[in-house]
Amino acid sequence: MANEKDRYYNPFYDHNHHDDELNNNNHSNNIPFFTSQQNFEGLLMDPSHTTSFSDYLHGSSMDYNTLSRAFDLSCSSSSHEVKPSNNSTTAAAGDSPLVGRNINSENQSTTLNSSVSSSSNEEAEEEDSITKSNKKDKQQPTKGCTEDGDHDDQKSKKENNKAKNKEKKPREPRFAFLTKSEIDNLEDGYRWRKYGQKAVKNSPYPRSYYRCTSQKCGVKKRVERSYQDPSIVMTTYEGQHNHHCPATLRGNAMLMSSPIPSLFAGSTSSSMGPTSLVPQDFLSQLLIPSYNSSTQNDHQIMLHQNLIPQQQQQQQFQLHHHDYGLLQDLLPSSFPAKNNDP
DNA sequence: CGACTTTGACCAGCGC
DNA sequence: GCGCTGGTCAAAGTCG
Numbered sequence A: 001m002a003n004e005k006d007r008y009y010n011p012f013y014d015h016n017h018h019d020d021e022l023n024n025n026n027h028s029n030n031i032p033f034f035t036s037q038q039n040f041e042g043l044l045m046d047p048s049h050t051t052s053f054s055d056y057l058h059g060s061s062m063d064y065n066t067l068s069r070a071f072d073l074s075c076s077s078s079s080h081e082v083k084p085s086n087n088s089t090t091a092a093a094g095d096s097p098l099v100g101r102n103i104n105s106e107n108q109s110t111t112l113n114s115s116v117s118s119s120s121n122e123e124a125e126e127e128d129s130i131t132k133s134n135k136k137d138k139q140q141p142t143k144g145c146t147e148d149g150d151h152d153d154q155k156s157k158k159e160n161n162k163a164k165n166k167e168k169k170p171r172e173p174r175f176a177f178l179t180k181s182e183i184d185n186l187e188d189g190y191r192w193r194k195y196g197q198k199a200v201k202n203s204p205y206p207r208s209y210y211r212c213t214s215q216k217c218g219v220k221k222r223v224e225r226s227y228q229d230p231s232i233v234m235t236t237y238e239g240q241h242n243h244h245c246p247a248t249l250r251g252n253a254m255l256m257s258s259p260i261p262s263l264f265a266g267s268t269s270s271s272m273g274p275t276s277l278v279p280q281d282f283l284s285q286l287l288i289p290s291y292n293s294s295t296q297n298d299h300q301i302m303l304h305q306n307l308i309p310q311q312q313q314q315q316q317f318q319l320h321h322h323d324y325g326l327l328q329d330l331l332p333s334s335f336p337a338k339n340n341d342p
Numbered sequence B: 001c002g003a004c005t006t007t008g009a010c011c012a013g014c015g016c
Numbered sequence C: 001g002c003g004c005t006g007g008t009c010a011a012a013g014t015c016g
Helices: A002-009 A016-024 A064-070 A121-144 A149-166 A246-250 A260-264 A280-287 A293-305 A321-330
Strands: A033-037 A041-045 A174-180 A192-199 A206-212 A220-225 A232-238
Antiparallel strands (some): A174 A232, A206 A220
16 A cells, blocks of 8 residues: 555655566567656666667667657757648747647647647647636636625626637647656656546546646646556646746756756757747756656766767657557557547 | 645537 | 536645
8 A cells, every 4th residue: 555655656666676577578569658767767768679669779778869759859850851740830930949749639630740839839828828717717606606696707707708618729739758657647857736637438547637836837747557558658748838847946956957958959948938849848857857866876877878979869750650550559548549440 | 734636526529 | 418538626635
């Protein structure tokens, strides 16, 4: 009991032996994923991968390029093979060239296209705040209302909301990645508050909903486990943080100024701004998470291993339809059905 | 006591 | 309209 709880909520729980088990577990699926050891540190790639993603499975560590490939990102647009989807729009001038794997439902039908969606993140944010306030308007009175006088108010508000909701709200840009981990809620440097959990259709594992605890930051993430391979966790991020990572507040100040920034050249949070699709802070934090001091050395070693030869960094990555199908198979509820269903 | 999780209820969207 | 599902809320509980 206590062990179970520790496993999932104690950040210092020792997952190493479990991870060994996991690493010995051969993965037949050609899916990009990360192996997490102790709260995400290092994001080791699984060496057992030998198939279509083997290109980027060199060595045991992960670098920016790995991340970029996993996210369908590219530092150099000229070398980016993945064509943007038709309805995706291009990033505004000055935006980071990084592109997140957009899994908005609108783009899901064929492939996980890379796209700087968010025709307007600002728009989306605005919409989001509207819907949020609508929800509050809607829900608070129902619970707080004690007098009949509130009912008319409620009705009019409801109608008002209905009218507003008729305008279809665009989804916040989202991107997802798979992680091989025993921990559901991976440590990514940000602080999250769980606000819901739902049973997922066709899966024995529930989906958890988290929201960034920072005020006025509407970033959400969903975490669910693959029912086919329970060692795989899919994390979906929605929105962008409008603040710096609070990891520094948890004794991470030293690492925040680690040598890794060169990997994120030109992608400091200040140059990126709050509206670009891929949260650079997040990317940084993938590699510089909050961590247990006992594993600090290992972690630093992994950071250095991330500095890999340029040519390897230039390798291309593309998520094929086939792989998308596998993603679908793993997490059926997260992806719309392809039209090839029998 | 604040931060966080749990959990049942609620709501919207969608397909039938 | 009805039922199903995904997403969210918020009261209650837990923890440090």
